[in-house]
Amino acid sequence: MSTIFDCRDEAQLLAGMRHARQAIGRGELIVMPTDTVYGVAADAFSPAAVQRLLDAKGRGRDQPPPVLIGTKETLAALAESVPEPVQRLVDAFWPGGLTIVLPAQPSLVWDLGETLGTVAVRMPEGHVALELLAETGPLAVSSANLTGQDAAISAHDAEQMLGESVAVYLADGMSKDGIASTIVDATSLVRHGDEEPGVVRILRHGVVTREQLHEVLGDLLEPEEEHEHQDGDS
Numbered sequence: 001m002s003t004i005f006d007c008r009d010e011a012q013l014l015a016g017m018r019h020a021r022q023a024i025g026r027g028e029l030i031v032m033p034t035d036t037v038y039g040v041a042a043d044a045f046s047p048a049a050v051q052r053l054l055d056a057k058g059r060g061r062d063q064p065p066p067v068l069i070g071t072k073e074t075l076a077a078l079a080e081s082v083p084e085p086v087q088r089l090v091d092a093f094w095p096g097g098l099t100i101v102l103p104a105q106p107s108l109v110w111d112l113g114e115t116l117g118t119v120a121v122r123m124p125e126g127h128v129a130l131e132l133l134a135e136t137g138p139l140a141v142s143s144a145n146l147t148g149q150d151a152a153i154s155a156h157d158a159e160q161m162l163g164e165s166v167a168v169y170l171a172d173g174m175s176k177d178g179i180a181s182t183i184v185d186a187t188s189l190v191r192h193g194d195e196e197p198g199v200v201r202i203l204r205h206g207v208v209t210r211e212q213l214h215e216v217l218g219d220l221l222e223p224e225e226e227h228e229h230q231d232g233d234s
Contacts, residue, residue, distance in 0.1 A: 004155055004169040007033070007128045016170050017132060023167040024136045029053055031144045031158045032132060033172035035125035036097050036181050036207060037151040038158045039068070039141040039234035040166060047111035050140050054113065056165035058147045064113030065142040066099050066120035066183075066233055070133030078119055078138065080105055083189040085200070085220050092216045094123040095130065097181040097207025099233070103190050112140060122181055124234075128172050143180065143234045151234070153178040180233055182206035184213065189220070204233075 005016025020030045027049040030041050040056060042049035044067050053065060067078060072090050076082050079102040082090075086100060104119040112119070124130070133139060143151040144158035144166075152158035155171035182205060188198025199222040202210060214221050 002159065002164055002166055002169060004159065004171055007170050007172045013128070016168065017135065020132060020168045020170055021135050024049075024139070026167075027052070028167040029056060029162075029165060030168040030170065031152075031155060031162065031166050032129055032141070032170045033126060033155070033175070034068070034129050034141070034234050035095070035176060036234050037153055037175050037178055038144040038155060040144040040158065040162060041068070041139040041141040043136070044112065044138040044140040045108075045110045050110075050112055052165075053140060053142060056162055057142060057145070059142070061113035063147075064115045064120075065140040066122055066181075067112070067138050068129065068133060068141045068234075069121060069123050069138050070130050072123060074138065075100075075102075075121055075123075078105055078108065078121055079103065081190050083186065083197070085189055085217055086186050088216050089184070089186070089200075089213075090123075093208055093212075095125040096123075097125075097179070098122065099181045099183040101183065101185045101187060101203065103187055118187055120183060122234075126172070128170055132170070141234055151178065151180060177207075180204070180206045182208040182213070183233070 005012045007013040042053040099122040101120045153175040155169045183203040185201040
């Protein structure tokens, strides 16, 4: 049976963290608060757990989940390389609401779905998320909702949709603004051979605005196009 822990209570926080860490270790799912919306999380290095996450949401392998990390430095271990403009984005917006897509580190043994060799990475704000990530390592995290439904902005919302498919729910009140992270594709900045560096594309509008991105990237930010859209990942 699923359990909800109110992390605003110190005793429940400690118990919830312990149960969440154990659930992740068993390949089960948890729901956690982030600085954007609530997320449903699984061990990023357990293909069975990631598949369980996709199944719980009613999502296909063609929509792989992003990966949340607890430190900026972890990005270099998950990505093939971190170009200087991406490091600027990290310094400006992490921890916070920016998800960055880069070519994945080829040596990693994991299966997030049909990623085409990329990984979407974010370092969230919030003490509950960061404390958990410090204990578990990188987590595959998608918005805690059924595909097609609004993203959960409370643990109760998430439980109403995901129910017993999740082992542990960590609650920390209502999400600050209920707006998902901005997603940018920086894969073209990673050069191979004599390739010219490309530009950064916005894949989804969210917490970080186009104007804020332009302040950091300048002309490396692609002009606005029709492919920019929104959905609910954390």
